[in-house]
Amino acid sequence: MRHIKLEYIVTLAKLLTMGAGREFIEATSTSIATEINKSQQAASKIILDLENLNFIERVKKGHGYRIHVTDEGLMAVKDVSSMLMTAVDFSTKSMMIEGTIVSGVGEGGYYMALEGYRKQFRTKLGYIPYPGTLNVKISGNPSIRNREKIEYMPYIFIKGFSDIKRTYGWVKCFPAIINDNSAIQAHLLLLERTHYDKSMVEMIAPEYLKGILRLANGDGIKILVRVKD
Numbered sequence: 444m445r446h447i448k449l450e451y452i453v454t455l456a457k458l459l460t461m462g463a464g465r466e467f468i469e470a471t472s473t474s475i476a477t478e479i480n481k482s483q484q485a486a487s488k489i490i491l492d493l494e495n496l497n498f499i500e501r502v503k504k505g506h507g508y509r510i511h512v513t514d515e516g517l518m519a520v521k522d523v524s525s526m527l528m529t530a531v532d533f534s535t536k537s538m539m540i541e542g543t544i545v546s547g548v549g550e551g552g553y554y555m556a557l558e559g560y561r562k563q564f565r566t567k568l569g570y571i572p573y574p575g576t577l578n579v580k581i582s583g584n585p586s587i588r589n590r591e592k593i594e595y596m597p598y599i600f601i602k603g604f605s606d607i608k609r610t611y612g613w614v615k616c617f618p619a620i621i622n623d624n625s626a627i628q629a630h631l632l633l634l635e636r637t638h639y640d641k642s643m644v645e646m647i648a649p650e651y652l653k654g655i656l657r658l659a660n661g662d663g664i665k666i667l668v669r670v671k672d
Contacts (some may be wrong), residue, residue, distance in 0.1 A: 447519055453521050454479050454489050455498060455512055463499070463512045471507035498645055526595045538589045538596065540631075540644065542579040544653070544662050548638055551568040551576030551645065559604035559611060564642060564647075567599050568630060575643035576632065577652040590641060593617060593668050594633065603635060612636035619646065620667040622656060631668050
């Protein structure tokens with residue numbers, strides 16, 4: 444999720460409650476300052492920042508403006524709302540993703556073999572992953588939505604590190620069950636740096652997943668991401 448200042452979210456939320464998500468509404472920096480409990484100067488700067496971020500559109504009218512919250516601004520508020528709801532909804536124990544196994548770009552084995560990651564995997568996951576990842580292309584709107592929600596579930600954090608060659612990003616690991624086989628320990632990964640968009644996820648396990656599960660490219664797969672007991 445994109446990092447956004449809390450004051451931006453609060454301002455967008457206030458504008459939305461005033462109807463700015465449906466249509467342009469009339470507002471001044473003074474009236475907005477009152478709503479968000481800021482000075483007029485601070486509110487004016489926030490409004491300018493939101494416009495520069497393409498979170499709002501505004502047109503001049505008299506001494507004020509007509510303001511509309513864009514789709515991007517609405518999505519920013521929805522993202523934070525989803526995160527907060529997931530954080531307080533302790534009944535959310537699992538999330539299902541369905542997709543198709545596909546070939547990756549061939550870098551999984553390289554990264555899994557890096558000692559900076561291997562040491563942390565061994566300590567935090569209890570195993571050293573097979574040198575490669577299982578790549579899954581997500582299919583269907585429910586799974587795509589669940590992929591977004593997974594970002595707000597509890598995870599095991601693998602810190603990024605640097606060596607003489609380059610800097611490597613962090614990894615978030617989520618315990619998962621593949622095709623209802625709870626005997627196989629596996630984790631879904633979300634990476635700070637990746638060549639893939641959010642329609643793709645990568646899986647790791649101590650064993651070669653395609654071999655032990657008898658899977659091949661093009662096969663369907665179900666991934667149940669769960670909160671660790």
